[in-house]
Amino acid sequence: MRISYDPNKSQRNLQERQLAFDEVKDFDWQTAIIWQDTRFDYPEPRFLSLGLxxxxxxxxxxxxxxxxxxxxxxxxxxxxxxxxxxxxxxxxL
Known part of the structure; x- marks a missing residue:
């Protein structure tokens, strides 16, 4: 699966949360629950997921x-x- 992200945002996330976006490649989709984020009218479909x-x-x-x-x-x-x-x-957990 292709994983895309803003490298500047990933760097900021690494500094603030010690978690770079490229680590998503190891996200365990088999354990995940996923739902669409409908809290706001986003210009694109957004999904939230919780997984290991x-x-x-x-x-x-x-x-x-x-x-x-x-x-x-x-x-x-x-x-x-x-x-x-x-x-x-x-x-x-």
């Missing part, structure tokens, strides 16, 4: 592109998201 990366839950916002995704944001999941994931997947 190196045994830690992460939040990924992306938009589909031809042959892959473009990363919008990527960070470790917060407690509310962890609880949501546990309830939807019927697992304990």
């Amino acid at each position: 990366l190196n045994e830690r839950l992460h939040s990924l916002c992306f938009t589909p592109i031809e042959g892959g995704i473009r990363v919008i944001s990527f960070r470790k999941a917060n407690k509310r998201e962890m609880k949501q994931y546990e309830q939807e997947r019927n697992v304990s």
Whole structure:
């Protein structure tokens, strides 16, 4: 899968969150829950996902592109998201 992103935004994310966008290549899509972000009227379809990366839950916002995704944001999941994931997947983190 092709993964696209703004390199400047990825660098800023690395500095602020110690997480570069190129790490999305290791995001475990098999563990993910995905839903469309309809909170705002975005110019493109956006999706939110919660899934594992190196045994830690992460939040990924992306938009589909031809042959892959473009990363919008990527960070470790917060407690509310962890609880949501546990309830939807019927697992304990």
